Amino acid sequence: xxxxxxxxxxxxxxxxxxxxxxxxxxxxxxxxxxxxxxxxxxxxxxxxxxxxxxxxxxxxxxxxxxxxxxxxxxxxxxxxxxxxxxxxxxxxxxxxxxxxxxxxxxxxxxxxxxxxxxxxxxxxxxxxxxxxxxxxxxxxxxxxxxxxxxxxxxxxxxxxxxxxxxxxxxxxxxxxxxxxxxxxxxxxxxxxxxxxxxxxxxxxxxxxxxxxxxxxxxxxxxxxxxxxxxxxxxxxxxxxx
Amino acid sequence: xxxxxxxxxxxxxxxxxxxxxxxxxxxxxxxxxxxxxxxxxxxxxxxxxxxxxxxxxxxxxxxxxxxxxxxxxxxxxxxxxxxxxxxxxxxxxxxxxxxxxxxxxxxxxxxxxxxxxxxxxxxxxxxxxxxxxxxxxxxxxxxxxxxxxxxxxxxxxxxxxxxxxxxxxxxxxxxxxxxxxxxxxxxxxxxxxxxxxxxxxxxxxxxxxxxxxxxxxxxxxxxxxxx
Numbered sequence: 402x403x404x405x406x407x408x409x410x411x412x413x414x415x416x417x418x419x420x421x422x423x424x425x426x427x428x429x430x431x432x433x434x435x436x437x438x439x440x441x442x443x444x445x446x447x448x449x450x451x452x453x454x455x456x457x458x459x460x461x462x463x464x465x466x467x468x469x470x471x472x473x474x475x476x477x478x479x480x481x482x483x484x485x486x487x488x489x490x491x492x493x494x495x496x497x498x499x500x501x502x503x504x505x506x507x508x509x510x511x512x513x514x515x516x517x518x519x520x521x522x523x524x525x526x527x528x529x530x531x532x533x534x535x536x537x538x539x540x541x542x543x544x545x546x547x548x549x550x551x552x553x554x555x556x557x558x559x560x561x562x563x564x565x566x567x568x569x570x571x572x573x574x575x576x577x578x579x580x581x582x583x584x585x586x587x588x589x590x591x592x593x594x595x596x597x598x599x600x601x602x603x604x605x606x607x608x609x610x611x612x613x614x615x616x617x618x619x620x621x622x623x624x625x626x627x628x629x630x631x632x633x634x635x636x637x638x639x640x641x642x
Numbered sequence: 643x644x645x646x647x648x649x650x651x652x653x654x655x656x657x658x659x660x661x662x663x664x665x666x667x668x669x670x671x672x673x674x675x676x677x678x679x680x681x682x683x684x685x686x687x688x689x690x691x692x693x694x695x696x697x698x699x700x701x702x703x704x705x706x707x708x709x710x711x712x713x714x715x716x717x718x719x720x721x722x723x724x725x726x727x728x729x730x731x732x733x734x735x736x737x738x739x740x741x742x743x744x745x746x747x748x749x750x751x752x753x754x755x756x757x758x759x760x761x762x763x764x765x766x767x768x769x770x771x772x773x774x775x776x777x778x779x780x781x782x783x784x785x786x787x788x789x790x791x792x793x794x795x796x797x798x799x800x801x802x803x804x805x806x807x808x809x810x811x812x813x814x815x816x817x818x819x820x821x822x823x824x825x826x827x828x829x830x831x832x833x834x835x836x837x838x839x840x841x842x843x844x845x846x847x848x849x850x851x852x853x854x855x856x857x858x859x860x861x862x863x864x865x866x867x868x869x
Contacts, residue, residue: 405730405731469802470844472799472802472803472806472847473802473805473806473843473844473847473848473851474806474840474843474844475805475806475807475809475810475819475820475823475840475843476806476809476810477809477810477812477817477820477823477824478809478823478836478839478840478843481823481824481826481827481836482833482836482837482840484831485831485833485836558718561720562718562719562720562721562723563720565720565721565722565723566721566722566810568722569812569813569824569827570827576722579722579723579725579726579813580813582726583729583813583814591730594726594729594730595726595727595730597723597726598722598723598724598725598726598727599723601720601722601723601726602718602719602720602723602727605718605719605720605723606715606718606719609718
């Protein structure tokens, strides 16, 4: 078959392409472990900071600034710069580079989630004698859960998508299949390139669908109508409006 | 002074070197020019397609759902995968890079333009109707100007993310400044070259953003007094 899509189907139907060392299954494992580590690292950094900034009500400008700056820095630049620092070549620098791009949605949503908590609920909690930390933990945090879930979803899908670029620095992941296809020459590798693209895109869409479900389950029923608003408000926060 | 110190600490491979910039100014300027032209063409094409699309989505409500859903799905697809889908058909070169970048810029602009159009107050819409504007006349002469802040936000976001995204074009050999960054990585991890490419990328995004912000201020004089 000469058309690239037919070649891609052929490529995907060859079991050897899946089970060979460095095949689809290996790359999928790498892709998922890199993404998971990056999202985890992003959450560990962004959520405490976002929740605290939201609680104190300061630093809205900082949240917008972080989002805007990371939007302007090319992923490729971070992926090539970090291995040359103390992080060294390999997994850690890739994970940190991806985590940097997970931070803005996580941070913005955590901040917005706490800020949007009903001021009356906050005042009532204060009036009941709760300390600042208790208000954050027992009133604001539960109310922010839909926003945290929305941010988690956005960040994860973005990391899973961006992890494909790790292949530029031989960082592993499914992008490696696409890069190898481009290495072959466009006529010979066309099928493999499209097959790799299908795998990467499929994984990203799958992550989006699964996390949409998780987000729905995690959101307590009374807060569910707020879900759409959460996405929109967080988008506004990132857009700086 | 600090440059000289860092040079001494790592004589073979400094993070930044004016020497490199001077010796390779031709390559750097060529990469920058390529980057600017790709970005400008992409945002222009995207805006020309996105604005009518947003107006259609706003004017014919049943179409808004599908248009926004389509742009949403498109945004989930990783850039490298889009390159992979298009490159076997469009070949290696600027056309492929432009197509991918335009698709992403398109949906950012469409979303913000639709949001801007739907934020026009209903009273204004009714007043326009009362003054005898037709549906299209109202859209073009009343709603579109009032949606300008939303549209400009979309343009600015699209421009900044396009500047970053063009670098991924390295995969088909036309990444503008990305070409510089990637070549620096491959040529013995030449830090000065990587850093120069990165800094120029960020600066370019900043400058274009400021220019668009300035244009935005100029075309929405009624917003200035309110601040």
